[in-house]
Amino acid sequence: MGVLDIVVAVGLVALLLRALVRRGPTPGPLLLALVFGGLGLWRGFGPGPGWLLWPAVVLLTVTAGDFLLAARLNSRMPHTDSAEVKAELLTDCRSDGGRQQLTLAVAPGGAVMLDGVWRDAVRRDAVMVTAGCPVCLVEEVTAELAGPEAQALAAYRRDRAAGTNRLVVLSRRGDDWEAALEPVRASSKPFRPVDCPVHR
Ligand SMILES: [Zn+2]
Structure with missing residues:
Protein backbone atom coordinates (compact mmCIF):
# COMPACT_ATOMS: atom_id res chain seq x y z
CA MET A 1 0.00 0.00 0.00
CA GLY A 2 1.57 3.24 -1.15
CA VAL A 3 1.45 6.78 0.19
CA LEU A 4 -1.27 7.68 -2.33
CA ASP A 5 -3.55 4.92 -1.01
CA ILE A 6 -3.07 6.11 2.56
CA VAL A 7 -3.88 9.71 1.54
CA VAL A 8 -6.98 8.53 -0.36
CA ALA A 9 -8.12 6.39 2.59
CA VAL A 10 -7.67 9.24 5.10
CA GLY A 11 -9.43 11.70 2.77
CA LEU A 12 -12.35 9.33 2.20
CA VAL A 13 -12.85 8.66 5.90
CA ALA A 14 -12.58 12.37 6.79
CA LEU A 15 -15.11 13.38 4.10
CA LEU A 16 -17.45 10.56 5.08
CA LEU A 17 -17.41 11.57 8.74
CA ARG A 18 -18.02 15.18 7.75
CA ALA A 19 -20.91 14.19 5.48
CA LEU A 20 -22.50 12.05 8.20
CA VAL A 21 -22.16 14.73 10.89
CA ARG A 22 -23.50 17.48 8.68
CA ARG A 23 -26.63 15.91 7.28
CA GLY A 24 -29.06 18.41 5.85
CA PRO A 25 -29.77 20.62 2.90
CA THR A 26 -26.29 22.17 2.85
CA PRO A 27 -24.22 20.15 0.39
CA GLY A 28 -20.70 19.32 1.55
CA PRO A 29 -17.58 20.06 -0.42
CA LEU A 30 -18.82 18.54 -3.69
CA LEU A 31 -15.57 18.80 -5.63
CA LEU A 32 -13.46 17.23 -2.85
CA ALA A 33 -15.97 14.40 -2.47
CA LEU A 34 -15.91 13.74 -6.23
CA VAL A 35 -12.10 13.83 -6.38
CA PHE A 36 -11.61 11.50 -3.41
CA GLY A 37 -14.52 9.27 -4.43
CA GLY A 38 -13.01 9.00 -7.92
CA LEU A 39 -9.53 8.31 -6.58
CA GLY A 40 -10.96 5.65 -4.25
CA LEU A 41 -12.74 3.92 -7.14
CA TRP A 42 -9.62 4.03 -9.30
CA ARG A 43 -7.29 2.69 -6.58
CA GLY A 44 -9.87 0.16 -5.39
CA PHE A 45 -10.62 -1.27 -8.82
CA GLY A 46 -7.08 -0.92 -10.08
CA PRO A 47 -3.64 -0.86 -8.56
CA GLY A 48 -4.53 -0.12 -4.91
CA PRO A 49 -6.15 -2.17 -2.11
CA GLY A 50 -9.69 -3.32 -2.97
CA TRP A 51 -11.26 -2.18 0.33
CA LEU A 52 -10.87 1.44 -0.81
CA LEU A 53 -13.92 0.82 -3.00
CA TRP A 54 -16.30 0.71 -0.06
CA PRO A 55 -15.74 4.15 1.50
CA ALA A 56 -15.57 5.59 -2.04
CA VAL A 57 -18.95 4.13 -3.01
CA VAL A 58 -20.58 5.25 0.27
CA LEU A 59 -19.13 8.76 -0.03
CA LEU A 60 -20.28 9.16 -3.65
CA THR A 61 -23.76 7.88 -2.75
CA VAL A 62 -24.12 10.21 0.23
CA THR A 63 -22.82 13.16 -1.82
CA ALA A 64 -25.24 12.46 -4.67
CA GLY A 65 -28.10 12.19 -2.16
CA ASP A 66 -27.21 15.53 -0.53
CA PHE A 67 -26.91 17.16 -3.92
CA LEU A 68 -30.32 15.92 -5.08
CA LEU A 69 -31.92 17.00 -1.80
CA ALA A 70 -30.45 20.50 -2.13
CA ALA A 71 -31.57 20.71 -5.77
CA ARG A 72 -35.09 19.64 -4.86
CA LEU A 73 -35.33 22.15 -2.01
CA ASN A 74 -34.05 24.86 -4.32
CA SER A 75 -36.54 24.12 -7.09
CA ARG A 76 -39.41 24.11 -4.55
CA MET A 77 -38.31 27.40 -3.02
CA PRO A 78 -40.27 30.49 -4.05
ZN1 LIG B 1 -25.87 43.63 -0.48
Whole structure:
Protein backbone atom coordinates (compact mmCIF):
# COMPACT_ATOMS: atom_id res chain seq x y z
CA MET A 1 0.00 0.00 0.00
CA GLY A 2 1.57 3.24 -1.15
CA VAL A 3 1.45 6.78 0.19
CA LEU A 4 -1.27 7.68 -2.33
CA ASP A 5 -3.55 4.92 -1.01
CA ILE A 6 -3.07 6.11 2.56
CA VAL A 7 -3.88 9.71 1.54
CA VAL A 8 -6.98 8.53 -0.36
CA ALA A 9 -8.12 6.39 2.59
CA VAL A 10 -7.67 9.24 5.10
CA GLY A 11 -9.43 11.70 2.77
CA LEU A 12 -12.35 9.33 2.20
CA VAL A 13 -12.85 8.66 5.90
CA ALA A 14 -12.58 12.37 6.79
CA LEU A 15 -15.11 13.38 4.10
CA LEU A 16 -17.45 10.56 5.08
CA LEU A 17 -17.41 11.57 8.74
CA ARG A 18 -18.02 15.18 7.75
CA ALA A 19 -20.91 14.19 5.48
CA LEU A 20 -22.50 12.05 8.20
CA VAL A 21 -22.16 14.73 10.89
CA ARG A 22 -23.50 17.48 8.68
CA ARG A 23 -26.63 15.91 7.28
CA GLY A 24 -29.06 18.41 5.85
CA PRO A 25 -29.77 20.62 2.90
CA THR A 26 -26.29 22.17 2.85
CA PRO A 27 -24.22 20.15 0.39
CA GLY A 28 -20.70 19.32 1.55
CA PRO A 29 -17.58 20.06 -0.42
CA LEU A 30 -18.82 18.54 -3.69
CA LEU A 31 -15.57 18.80 -5.63
CA LEU A 32 -13.46 17.23 -2.85
CA ALA A 33 -15.97 14.40 -2.47
CA LEU A 34 -15.91 13.74 -6.23
CA VAL A 35 -12.10 13.83 -6.38
CA PHE A 36 -11.61 11.50 -3.41
CA GLY A 37 -14.52 9.27 -4.43
CA GLY A 38 -13.01 9.00 -7.92
CA LEU A 39 -9.53 8.31 -6.58
CA GLY A 40 -10.96 5.65 -4.25
CA LEU A 41 -12.74 3.92 -7.14
CA TRP A 42 -9.62 4.03 -9.30
CA ARG A 43 -7.29 2.69 -6.58
CA GLY A 44 -9.87 0.16 -5.39
CA PHE A 45 -10.62 -1.27 -8.82
CA GLY A 46 -7.08 -0.92 -10.08
CA PRO A 47 -3.64 -0.86 -8.56
CA GLY A 48 -4.53 -0.12 -4.91
CA PRO A 49 -6.15 -2.17 -2.11
CA GLY A 50 -9.69 -3.32 -2.97
CA TRP A 51 -11.26 -2.18 0.33
CA LEU A 52 -10.87 1.44 -0.81
CA LEU A 53 -13.92 0.82 -3.00
CA TRP A 54 -16.30 0.71 -0.06
CA PRO A 55 -15.74 4.15 1.50
CA ALA A 56 -15.57 5.59 -2.04
CA VAL A 57 -18.95 4.13 -3.01
CA VAL A 58 -20.58 5.25 0.27
CA LEU A 59 -19.13 8.76 -0.03
CA LEU A 60 -20.28 9.16 -3.65
CA THR A 61 -23.76 7.88 -2.75
CA VAL A 62 -24.12 10.21 0.23
CA THR A 63 -22.82 13.16 -1.82
CA ALA A 64 -25.24 12.46 -4.67
CA GLY A 65 -28.10 12.19 -2.16
CA ASP A 66 -27.21 15.53 -0.53
CA PHE A 67 -26.91 17.16 -3.92
CA LEU A 68 -30.32 15.92 -5.08
CA LEU A 69 -31.92 17.00 -1.80
CA ALA A 70 -30.45 20.50 -2.13
CA ALA A 71 -31.57 20.71 -5.77
CA ARG A 72 -35.09 19.64 -4.86
CA LEU A 73 -35.33 22.15 -2.01
CA ASN A 74 -34.05 24.86 -4.32
CA SER A 75 -36.54 24.12 -7.09
CA ARG A 76 -39.41 24.11 -4.55
CA MET A 77 -38.31 27.40 -3.02
CA PRO A 78 -40.27 30.49 -4.05
CA HIS A 79 -38.33 32.98 -6.15
CA THR A 80 -39.30 36.51 -5.23
CA ASP A 81 -38.12 40.06 -5.64
CA SER A 82 -36.13 41.24 -2.60
CA ALA A 83 -38.21 44.44 -2.14
CA GLU A 84 -41.38 42.36 -2.11
CA VAL A 85 -40.04 39.98 0.56
CA LYS A 86 -38.93 42.95 2.67
CA ALA A 87 -42.33 44.67 2.43
CA GLU A 88 -44.18 41.46 3.33
CA LEU A 89 -41.95 40.74 6.32
CA LEU A 90 -42.22 44.27 7.69
CA THR A 91 -45.99 44.38 7.28
CA ASP A 92 -46.33 41.07 9.11
CA CYS A 93 -43.87 41.98 11.88
CA ARG A 94 -45.70 45.26 12.51
CA SER A 95 -49.20 43.81 12.60
CA ASP A 96 -50.80 42.61 15.85
CA GLY A 97 -51.24 39.02 14.78
CA GLY A 98 -47.87 38.89 13.02
CA ARG A 99 -44.58 37.20 13.83
CA GLN A 100 -43.31 37.41 17.40
CA GLN A 101 -39.91 36.17 16.32
CA LEU A 102 -38.11 36.18 13.00
CA THR A 103 -34.82 34.43 12.31
CA LEU A 104 -33.02 35.63 9.20
CA ALA A 105 -29.96 34.20 7.50
CA VAL A 106 -28.42 34.00 4.06
CA ALA A 107 -27.51 30.40 3.22
CA PRO A 108 -24.20 29.69 1.45
CA GLY A 109 -26.11 29.28 -1.84
CA GLY A 110 -27.76 32.70 -1.53
CA ALA A 111 -31.22 31.65 -0.32
CA VAL A 112 -32.71 33.73 2.49
CA MET A 113 -33.94 31.67 5.43
CA LEU A 114 -36.85 33.27 7.25
CA ASP A 115 -38.06 31.24 10.20
CA GLY A 116 -41.06 32.76 11.92
CA VAL A 117 -42.74 32.27 15.28
CA TRP A 118 -46.33 33.50 15.54
CA ARG A 119 -48.50 33.28 18.65
CA ASP A 120 -50.04 30.06 17.38
CA ALA A 121 -47.65 28.84 14.72
CA VAL A 122 -44.03 28.21 13.87
CA ARG A 123 -42.89 28.04 10.27
CA ARG A 124 -39.60 27.61 8.46
CA ASP A 125 -39.44 29.44 5.14
CA ALA A 126 -36.81 30.18 2.56
CA VAL A 127 -36.82 32.33 -0.55
CA MET A 128 -34.44 32.90 -3.41
CA VAL A 129 -34.41 36.59 -4.23
CA THR A 130 -34.60 37.25 -7.96
CA ALA A 131 -33.74 40.95 -7.85
CA GLY A 132 -31.68 42.66 -5.18
CA CYS A 133 -29.09 41.35 -2.75
CA PRO A 134 -30.04 38.78 -0.06
CA VAL A 135 -27.50 40.15 2.41
CA CYS A 136 -28.88 43.69 2.00
CA LEU A 137 -32.35 42.24 2.61
CA VAL A 138 -31.29 40.73 5.96
CA GLU A 139 -29.51 43.95 6.99
CA GLU A 140 -32.38 46.21 5.91
CA VAL A 141 -35.09 44.22 7.70
CA THR A 142 -32.90 44.11 10.85
CA ALA A 143 -32.32 47.88 10.65
CA GLU A 144 -36.02 48.58 10.11
CA LEU A 145 -37.12 46.45 13.07
CA ALA A 146 -34.30 46.77 15.61
CA GLY A 147 -33.03 50.18 14.46
CA PRO A 148 -30.02 51.07 12.31
CA GLU A 149 -27.87 51.44 15.43
CA ALA A 150 -28.60 47.93 16.74
CA GLN A 151 -25.44 46.30 18.07
CA ALA A 152 -26.36 42.99 16.50
CA LEU A 153 -26.47 44.64 13.07
CA ALA A 154 -22.96 46.05 13.46
CA ALA A 155 -21.76 42.66 14.72
CA TYR A 156 -23.45 40.87 11.79
CA ARG A 157 -21.65 43.12 9.29
CA ARG A 158 -18.33 42.81 11.09
CA ASP A 159 -18.49 39.01 11.36
CA ARG A 160 -19.61 38.65 7.76
CA ALA A 161 -16.78 40.87 6.52
CA ALA A 162 -14.40 38.70 8.59
CA GLY A 163 -15.75 35.58 6.81
CA THR A 164 -18.26 34.22 9.35
CA ASN A 165 -21.94 33.96 8.54
CA ARG A 166 -24.52 34.45 11.31
CA LEU A 167 -28.22 34.04 12.02
CA VAL A 168 -30.05 37.23 13.03
CA VAL A 169 -32.76 36.50 15.59
CA LEU A 170 -35.31 39.32 15.86
CA SER A 171 -37.72 39.17 18.80
CA ARG A 172 -40.72 41.33 19.52
CA ARG A 173 -40.65 43.13 22.88
CA GLY A 174 -43.92 45.03 23.16
CA ASP A 175 -43.87 47.51 20.29
CA ASP A 176 -40.12 47.20 19.75
CA TRP A 177 -37.91 44.55 18.28
CA GLU A 178 -34.60 43.28 19.60
CA ALA A 179 -31.88 41.72 17.47
CA ALA A 180 -29.39 39.07 18.55
CA LEU A 181 -26.90 36.92 16.66
CA GLU A 182 -26.58 33.16 16.70
CA PRO A 183 -24.01 30.89 15.12
CA VAL A 184 -24.91 29.10 11.88
CA ARG A 185 -25.13 25.35 12.40
CA ALA A 186 -24.15 24.22 8.90
CA SER A 187 -21.49 25.95 6.79
CA SER A 188 -20.64 29.36 8.25
CA LYS A 189 -19.03 30.62 5.06
CA PRO A 190 -20.91 33.75 3.96
CA PHE A 191 -22.60 34.00 0.58
CA ARG A 192 -20.96 36.47 -1.83
CA PRO A 193 -23.50 38.28 -4.02
CA VAL A 194 -22.21 38.98 -7.50
CA ASP A 195 -23.71 42.35 -8.24
CA CYS A 196 -24.12 44.10 -4.87
CA PRO A 197 -21.99 47.24 -4.51
CA VAL A 198 -21.97 46.79 -0.69
CA HIS A 199 -21.42 43.03 -0.30
CA ARG A 200 -18.78 41.97 -2.76
ZN1 LIG B 1 -25.87 43.63 -0.48
